[in-house]
Amino acid sequence: MCGITGIFAFNQIGAFYMINLGKSIELLAHRGPDGRGTFVEELIALGHRRLSVIDTINGRQPMHDSTDRYVLTFNGEIFNYKILREQLIQEAGYTFTTDSDTEVLLNAYIHWGEACLLKLNGFFAFAIYDKQKHEIFVARDRMGVKPLLYYKDEDKFIFASEMKAVLAYNVPKEIDWVSVQQYFTLGYIPEPDSIFKDVKKLEAGSYLLINKAGVISKKYYEIPSSTQTKHQHSFEQAAAHVKELVDASVKDRLVADVPVGAFLSGGLDSSIVVASASKHVENLHTFSVGFKGADFYDETKSAELVAKTFNTSHTTFSLSQTELADNILPCLESMSEPFGDTSSLPLFVLSKKVAPSMKVILSGDGADELFGGYNKHRAEWLIKNPNWQIRFAQLIQPVVKILPGNRNTPMGDKIRQAQKLIEGLTLTDAERYYRWCSVFSEEAHKEMFQENIADNEEYKIRKGGILHAFKKNPYDLNRILYTDLNLVLGSDMLHKVDSMSMANGLEVREPMIDYRLVEYVSTLPSSYKINKNGGKQVLKHAYKDELPAEILSKAKHGFDVPLTKIFSKELKAWILDELLSQKFIEQQHVFKWSYIKNIRNAIDKNSNLDESKIWPLITFQFWWKKFMN
Incomplete structure (x- = not known):
């Protein structure tokens, strides 16, 4: 996984902004510590930061095709690249000089055009520049695992993996106040909008084709709704097929030239991923995080039970209140857009702990939205x-x-x-x-x-x-799950996983949202997923003979953190004096002082605090000071 950035100028005025390419690339250094690459011509500049996972020696980018007509900068992984490579060799006589999925992706686009997107099994955000036509093709994967933000005006088109890398080109920073309202409702900003009016997020399953004539925008993939073709499978048959699909998805996501481990929270979803992965990886490395003195938030005993069941090499990171508090500022620094999910902090710390020993990690994210687990x-x-x-x-x-x-x-x-x-x-x-x-x-x-x-x-x-x-x-009820897959999954869960893991140079792969699994489960009756016994029924049934009974019957537990417990005297003072001071609030002219005053009192006295409301406010205020002051 990597970081990408680029600017496509429509004229010499736009070309002037190409001088910012280097700055934009460096702002993505955390996403790709293994290498840096650029491609620059008169009206185009592409940049890349590399985290090498497949063909670690030869997969450097931006990559040119054999004719030197096309140039690719790519963030992601294509899990079926070997199959596509063989098709390209057999059907069209393509030759390859590397063993990388990058070269396969580039030739797939050259051969099939935009139709290649529906042949790809993986996650990605990429841009391909055609020198002959002087146009750029930008695309994002079906589920929206990999991010891509962009800005366009009459002079230029700019894109990057993260907001701060877009801002490096000195684009206007006009606040989108509707996005602010959405943020202070949901805790995140739904795609395709961002905190800034003129910066957009390319939606999942979409592409853009940009040239001097304008921009063509197309949604090439939609998650099927329950009103579309239904499978005529019994509950037992559905459970068996779900298991086949999950196991196949996990196996696909083990493709790498570096070791692959797994997050193991002790919940159902990560336990299933570990159960499946352990069939293919001997001595699978698994990782969990716990919180000292906060039993309500701690699931490490369940994680250790699963690790023992599947004989994994397990590491538990038991975090003290001091260690959590010490990571609040680095976590906030990693955000280039306000994000209010409280689980971002423990995920940031876990990724930071795991990154020195692993480059690739599996997770169970996406199963709640797909199978009805909330x-x-x-x-x-x-x-x-x-x-x-x-x-x-x-x-x-x-x-x-x-x-x-x-x-x-x-x-x-x-x-x-x-x-x-x-x-x-x-x-x-x-x-x-x-x-x-x-x-x-x-x-x-x-x-x-x-x-x-x-x-x-x-x-x-x-x-x-x-x-x-x-x-x-x-x-x-499938209508709720459909909306979750289109709203919560991408704008909240996948955004969190990508930003917090990549801030530490760690690639996370989510087997539970393989498009084949999503398509099948989305069209199953809702009664297969949710009934009087709770959610994820078909998923639990699929793995009833593999998982410990305790895990199958365990209640849903979010990946939360004891936020207010880690508010030391110094941390409280910083929040109250820097982020929520009357002077700052009045200068900012966003919030009413009467509202903030009540929040301040609650923090100061540590009473009637709702952590889910405090964290979004802290992240917004920190972001504002960093990007708007």
Whole structure:
């Protein structure tokens, strides 16, 4: 995996900005510590930082084809490159000078054009420049594992793997206030928008073709919805096929010229990945993280059970409060766009710990969105299938509403979940979904923001676009999973994994979102995934004979961190004096001081703190000071 950047100028004014290529490349150095490459001609400049995983000696970039007409800069991995290589040799007589997937990708585009995208099994973001036509083709993988941001005006087109590498070209930094509202609702900014009005994210399964005539934008891949072709498999048959697909996906993602390990949280998804990978890798290296003095957040015992079951070489990193606190600033420094998911901190630390010994890691990310593993999925099933739990929730509603719900303790978390369930009973399907995806309520915007930000019609339009699947009839729980795959997976989960791992030069591969698995599971009946016993039913059944019973019956546990427990006196002072001071808030003119004052008091007294709301505010304020001051 790597970092890519480039500028395609339409005229000499645009060409002037090519002098910033070197700066942009260096801002991606963490993504590719193994090498640096450039290609520069009159109106085009491409840059690359390399993390060498396949053909570590010969896969240098930007790469030219044998005729020197095409030039490629590529971030990602193509898992079926050997199959495609053989097809190109047999069908068209191509010859290859390296054993890299990079050369296969370049020749695949030359031979098949844009149609090559549907032949690729992997994750990628790449740009190919055609010297003869003077045009550039930019594409992103089906699921959106690898990021690509871009900026375009009348003089130039700019792209890069990260926001800071785009900003290196001195593009305008005009805040998109609708994105700010979305961020302070969901905790992240949904694609294709970004924190800046003129910088966009290329959507998953999309490509751009840019030349002097303009820009052609196309969505070449859509995740199938449950209303499309359904498989006529029984539950047992579906479970067997799911297992075949997961095992094949894991095997594909073991392709590398360097050792491949696995994150092992102790939850169902990572345990399945480890169970499958251990069949192909002797003495598989697995890694988990725990938190000293915070049992509610610690899953290391489950991880160690799985490691013992599959005889892996397991390492547990037990983090102290001091070590977590010491990594807050490096974690924040790695973000070039506000990102409010609290699990970014432990993932950053885990990646930092693993990177010195591994270059490639497998993870279980994506299974919750695909198979229905979140609490909101279970809650939705309960609401649509009235039962004693719903009746009991309605009965105790007056009491639950006034209790302090939070993520900090087992009881506080149960209260928080009950409050969300009760609130959802009165909402429409679409509004309930959006509320359950949200960290902040939309009602809080008027208390939080200055008047010029809080009320925006464009926010409602974007929200409607996110919820478009709910307009279709009849209602089905698969609609929620479809929306999760198109919203939460890419904009939250995959963004987090890529940014936190690549900040430390670590490549993470997600077998659970192989497009073949996603296509099959997406069209299975929702009852195969979620029922009265909870979510991921077909996935659990598929691995019931391999995993310990404790793992199969284990409740869902998010990858959270005891955030407020690590707020030392010095850290609190920094947050209050630097990020949330009255002087800064009034200069910034984003938030109402009355709202921030209440947050300050809660932090200062360590009372009534909701960590899921504190972290997004901290990350936003730190980002603002770094990029906007």
